[in-house]
Each structure stands twice: as structure tokens, then as C-alpha cells.
Amino acid sequence: MIDNMRGNILYLVVPCYNEEEIIEKSIDKLKEKMNRLIKEKKISPKSKVMFVNDGSRDNTLSMLHKAAKEDAMISVLGFSTNFGHQSAILAGMMYSKDYADMVVTIDADLQQDIEALDDFIACYYKGSEVVYGVRNDRSADSFFKKSTATMYYKLLHFLGCDIITNHADYRLMSKKALNALSEYKEVNLFMRGLVPTMGFPSDVVYFDVKEREAGSSKYTLKKMMTLAVDGVTSLSIKPLRMIMALGMLACVFALGMLVFIFVDWIHGNTVPGYATTIMAPLIMEGVTLICLGIIGEYIGKIYLESKARPRYIIDTFVWKENEEE
Numbered sequence: 001m002i003d004n005m006r007g008n009i010l011y012l013v014v015p016c017y018n019e020e021e022i023i024e025k026s027i028d029k030l031k032e033k034m035n036r037l038i039k040e041k042k043i044s045p046k047s048k049v050m051f052v053n054d055g056s057r058d059n060t061l062s063m064l065h066k067a068a069k070e071d072a073m074i075s076v077l078g079f080s081t082n083f084g085h086q087s088a089i090l091a092g093m094m095y096s097k098d099y100a101d102m103v104v105t106i107d108a109d110l111q112q113d114i115e116a117l118d119d120f121i122a123c124y125y126k127g128s129e130v131v132y133g134v135r136n137d138r139s140a141d142s143f144f145k146k147s148t149a150t151m152y153y154k155l156l157h158f159l160g161c162d163i164i165t166n167h168a169d170y171r172l173m174s175k176k177a178l179n180a181l182s183e184y185k186e187v188n189l190f191m192r193g194l195v196p197t198m199g200f201p202s203d204v205v206y207f208d209v210k211e212r213e214a215g216s217s218k219y220t221l222k223k224m225m226t227l228a229v230d231g232v233t234s235l236s237i238k239p240l241r242m243i244m245a246l247g248m249l250a251c252v253f254a255l256g257m258l259v260f261i262f263v264d265w266i267h268g269n270t271v272p273g274y275a276t277t278i279m280a281p282l283i284m285e286g287v288t289l290i291c292l293g294i295i296g297e298y299i300g301k302i303y304l305e306s307k308a309r310p311r312y313i314i315d316t317f318v319w320k321e322n323e324e325e
């Protein structure tokens with residue numbers, strides 16, 4: 001279905017956390033790309049780049065304010081503190097959805113190829129409400145990140161999640177999709193798992209990933225682990241069912257052992273079995289604690305959801321009408 005009446009205002013949402021080493025370069029590149037798209041009449045001159053400062057502790061925010069002062073194309077949304085990447089992109093999308101017809105989220109380090117934007121926009125004009133950016137390969141990643149990411153996507157698929165392999169958060173969403181997203185009130189945010197469940201017509205665009213040009217990754221191991229656990233707990237309750245299955249299996253095993261010991265006893269065998277006596281409870285204790293941990297993780301999530309605290313707090317918002325209109 002081709003919808004030629006689709007609006008053409010594009011907003012780019014760029015989350016930033018301590019990005020002072022690279023932000024000025026990224027601003028220039030994004031502005032240049034946006035101006036090119038406007039010139040080619042692919043997007044409206046009212047289009048903007050909205051930077052979301054996720055409580056940076058360096059000079060990122062002042063650099064963003066300076067850029068916004070110089071050019072009305074730049075808009076700045078500032079958090080009161082660090083709420084995390086997922087909250088930053090959510091806030092950016094929620095703040096731009098009233099002005100924009102389509103929103104693309106992209107990392108501040110521009111590791112994701114901005115030339116793919118043309119394809120994103122083309123898919124949108126063809127009728128897609130969501131367009132997923134999927135990386136061609138992971139050669140820019142370390143061996144550790146590559147292998148853990150591959151295993152993680154496999155795990156999520158095994159748990160029955162409708163997630164797109166190698167799609168991070170480089171994604172276009174239409175106004176309609178954003179309005180639907182605004183209905184989701186969960187605190188446990190895992191955007192790349194949530195968006196496919198909305199069921200809108202979607203498409204995929206492939207892009208190359210580059211090395212980070214300056215600064216270092218802001219996704220620490222701790223943040224990556226949190227995102228991974230959030231992903232599983234927000235998408236699937238299968239781990240809880242697997243615990244139940246494990247418990248049943250253990251019971252069947254115990255019953256078998258009982259029969260075995262009974263038969264042994266009838267035959268008058270004395271079993272030395274010291275190692276088994278020590279090992280069996282130890283292993284079971286370990287399994288029990290892991291199971292309790294998994295259950296605890298879900299209870300923790302229920303606790304957070306029931307408090308329903310805001311997912312971010314806005315401290316500043318800069319948005320100016322474009323001059324040329």
C-alpha cells in the first residue's frame with residue numbers, strides 16, 4: 001500500500017552520555033546529512049535533530065546548547081541525571097512525536113551508517129510504520145561483544161521472543177507507531193523487543209557499522225548485563241516455567257534414586273556413597289539458589305513496575321521554530 005499523503009517531517013533522536021570527544025563532529029555530520037535530504041526534497045525543511053542529554057557529567061550539554069543556539073535545526077532535551085540509553089531514546093521519541101511524522105533513533109557516536117537514512121525514509125514512504133536497521137556484520141566489535149551478542153539473540157529466540165537479530169536501536173518509527181508506543185507504560189524498557197510486538201507493517205534496512213571515532217563505549221559491562229536481563233524479563237516468563245520443569249525433573253530423579261536404594265538395600269549391599277551424599281545436596285542447593293535468583297529477578301521487576309516511577313525526568317528542553325519558514 002503506497003500512501004503518498006504521508007507527512008515528511010523527520011526527527012533524528014540522538015541519545016548522548018559523556019560524548020564531549022565526538023559530539024561536535026557528530027552534530028556537523030548529522031546537520032550536513034539532514035540538509036542534503038532537505039535539498040533532495042526527501043524530507044521537510046521543518047525536520048530536526050533532537051539530542052537527548054542523558055545526565056552527562058562532562059561538557060556534552062553545554063556543547064549541545066551552543067549548537068542549538070547557532071542552528072534552529074538542533075533541539076536539546078536534557079535529563080536531570082543518567083536514566084540510561086533506553087529511557088533517553090524513549091524520551092526523545094515522545095517529545096518529537098508531536099512535531100514529527102517519522103522519527104529515527106541513532107547513537108551519538110555515529111557508528112551506524114547515516115547514509116542508510118535514505119533507505120529508511122524510502123521504506124516509510126512505501127507504507128512501513130516501523131523500519132529496523134540491521135547491521136551487516138560485527139567485524140567492528142570485539143570478540144567478546146560479538147560472541148555474547150550472538151548467544152544472547154539465540155537465547156531470546158529460544159525463549160520465544162520476536163526479536164530481530166543484529167538490530168540494535170537504529171530504527172525509524174512513524175507518528176502512528178509512536179502514538180501506539182506512548183500507550184506502553186512499563187518501566188522495564190527493552191525497546192527492540194517491545195516494538196516488534198506492536199504488529200505494524202515493517203521493513204528492514206541493512207547498514208555497515210564503523211569503529212567508534214573518538215571517546216569510548218558508554219555501555220559498560222554492568223549496563224550491558226542490566227540490558228540483557230531486562231530484555232529477558234520484559235519479554236518472556238519462560239524462565240519461570242523452565243524452573244518448574246527443572247523441579248519436576250529433580251523429583252522424578254529423586255524417586256528413581258529411592259527405588260534404586262531400596263532395591264540395593266533388599267540385596268543387602270552396603271553403599272559407601274560418601275561422595276554422593278555430599279555432592280547431591282550441594283548441587284541441588286546451587287540449582288535452588290539459581291532458581292530463587294531468577295524468581296527474585298522477576299519479583300524485583302514487579303516491585304519496580306508497581307512503584308511506577310517516571311522513566312526519566314526532564315531538566316531542559318530547547319526547541320526553536322526553523323528560521324527559513
Ligand code: UDP
Pocket residue numbers: 014015016017018019054082083084085088106107108109111216217218219
Ligand atoms: N548512552 C546513553 N546513556 C547511557 C549509556 C549510553 O544515552 O547510560 C548513549 C551513548 O551516548 C550513545 C549510545 O547510547 O549515543 C550508545 O552507546 P555506545 O556507543 O557507548 O555503546 P556501544 O556502541 O559501545 O554499544
Ligand code: MG
Pocket residue numbers: 107109111212217
Ligand atoms: Mg557506539
